[in-house]
Amino acid sequence: QVQLVESGGGLVQPGGSLRLSCVASGFTFSSYTMKWYRQAPGKEREWVADITSSGNTGYADSVKGRFTISRDNARNTMTLQMNSLKPEDTAVYYCVWAAYWGQGTQVTVSS
Numbered sequence: 001q002v003q004l005v006e007s008g009g010g011l012v013q014p015g016g017s018l019r020l021s022c023v024a025s026g027f028t029f030s031s032y033t034m035k036w037y038r039q040a041p042g043k044e045r046e047w048v049a050d051i052t053s054s055g056n057t058g059y060a061d062s063v064k065g066r067f068t069i070s071r072d073n074a075r076n077t078m079t080l081q082m083n084s085l086k087p088e089d090t091a092v093y094y095c096v097w098a099a100y101w102g103q104g105t106q107v108t109v110s111s
Contacts, residue, residue: 002026004095009105012085020080020105022095030073032098036080038091038107048093049080063089085109 008020022034035050049059049069057069068081078095085107092104 002097002100004097004100004102006093006095006102006105009093009107011108011110013111014085014087014109016085016109017081017083018085018107020082020093020107022078022080022102024076024078024095024097027097029071029076034071034078035096036069036078037094037096037101038089039094039104040088040091043091045094051078082107 003025005023006020008018010018012018031053033050033052036048037045038048039045047060048063049057049067051057051069051071059067066082066084069078071078082089087109090107090109092106094104095102
């Protein structure tokens with residue numbers, strides 16, 4: 001069955017960096033667009049970034065220039081490099097494929 005397993009979250013100070021990973025299984029990873037979403041406390045889930053099967057990327061305005069999405073099709077892995085983190089980036093980050101969501105990984109940006 002489809003599995004999406006995120007890792008890499010944690011507590012970081014403003015201005016710091018984190019690298020999230022998502023390992024996918026149960027489908028042909030290399031053939032599909034993959035996405036990152038996030039949900040902050042008390043807010044709706046929002047799209048963060050996505051990457052197509054050919055490597056084209058898209059970013060929400062709120063993270064453009066600070067976050068970088070990438071994929072390694074040989075390892076069925078997608079990553080999100082997050083730099084210059086801000087307190088408003090605090091959220092649970094989810095790896096998404098089609099209608100499938102991972103369990104999420106918590107990112108907290110605080111001094």
